[in-house]
Amino acid sequence: MACSAVVQDQSSHVRSISLPSRSHPFALRVEEELHKLRTCVVSSSLTSQEMCNGLRRLRDLYDCTEELVRLPYNQQALCHPHQKEWLEQELDGSIKVLDLCGTLREKLVTMREHVQDLQLALRRRDTSTESKLHAYIRSGKQAQKDIKNCFRSWKQISNKSSSSTAVDKDSDSSIVVRLLMEEREITISLLRFISSFFSVSRPKAKASRWSLVSKALQKRKVASEDKHKETSDMGNEDFSLYVSVSYDCISCKDVDDEKVLKAQDQLETLKAKMEDLETELECLYRRLIQNRVSLLNIPSL
Known part of the structure; x- marks a missing residue:
């Protein structure tokens, strides 16, 4: 990433280390x-690969x-009393973002474990397939x-911060404040995209344990498309990979190794x-912790 290169070339900017924020390369x-x-x-949809790329860019x-x-100049500027309230609110917000990021990861781990259980049930073709799916x-x-x-918890903190924090665009310390606030909003927006991964609907009609797999994954796609305006889905191109073989391909009356393998591939x-x-x-998550530590180390706190 270009940003990484800037960090690596930090030594080449030693002479500008005390310059105001607005003129510094960082x-x-x-x-x-x-x-x-x-x-x-701002895209209408993101594929999972685009989400991963976005998360990597966000880390950078x-x-x-x-x-x-x-930077020493910014450390000094952020120590000013009029920035203390913002720093305290930013620290409160950082906890909420950490909580959100950690929750997303934990839930992904749990759902992946359920996918593995479903794969095993399909491989065995036993009666537990339907219960694993549910x-x-x-x-x-x-x-x-x-x-x-x-x-919701993040929104409460964000609203409080927005109503009480005034950013002076002409102040160098406030330039840093503004950049960090925008960074936090971008983080929330990207995590909101990822939250669409959890749009799962229960099939309404009773079906065989084989067709239930296909139906659930198809319902999952439709649910995400319905939530498109609120959280956006992961893109039709990517979701097509998650849709298991169709009802015609898998049914109680016609199940063979090839068709089960197709379902397994989709789940894989x-x-x-x-x-x-x-x-x-x-x-x-680790970067967010580092960022919080950096804020805690500002002398005014």
Whole structure:
């Protein structure tokens, strides 16, 4: 990432280390990376690969802003009494973002485990297939509730911060404040996209344990498309990989090894994408902790 290169070339900017934020390369790079991420999160949909790429870019952005906060000039500026309220609110907000990121990852782990159980039941072709599927669906519904609570908690902090924090655009310290606030909003927007992964619906009609797999995954796609305006889905191109073989392909009357294998492949694809997102969320979680530590180390606190 270009941003990483800036961090690596920090030594080449030693002479400018005490310059105001607006003229420092880190501030310019943060602005540039924020612009790229804004373009990403305003899309109508994102594939899981695009989400992973966005999370990696977001990590690089946090690396840059951490370097920006550590600059002696900014440390001094952020120690000013009029920034103390913002720092306290930012620390409160950082806890909520950490909670949201951690919850998303934990729920992905749980759902991936249910996918593995479903794969095993399909492989054995036993009577537990339907119960495993419903366990997966229940897990998704519970995840949605927990994640919604995290977003609600974040919203309360965000509203409080917006109403009480005035950003002076001409102040160098406030330039840093503004960049960090925008970074946090971009983070929430990207995590909101990822939350669409948990849109799972229970099939209404009674069906065989084989067709239930296909129906649940199809319902999952439709549910995400219905929530498109609120949280956006992961893109039709990507979701097509999660839809298991059709009802005509798998049924109680006509099940063979080839058709079961197709269903297994679809579930394996879903599991792999979950694992990728888990990894990126874990890396982001660590960056968020580092960012919080940097804020706590500001002398005014």
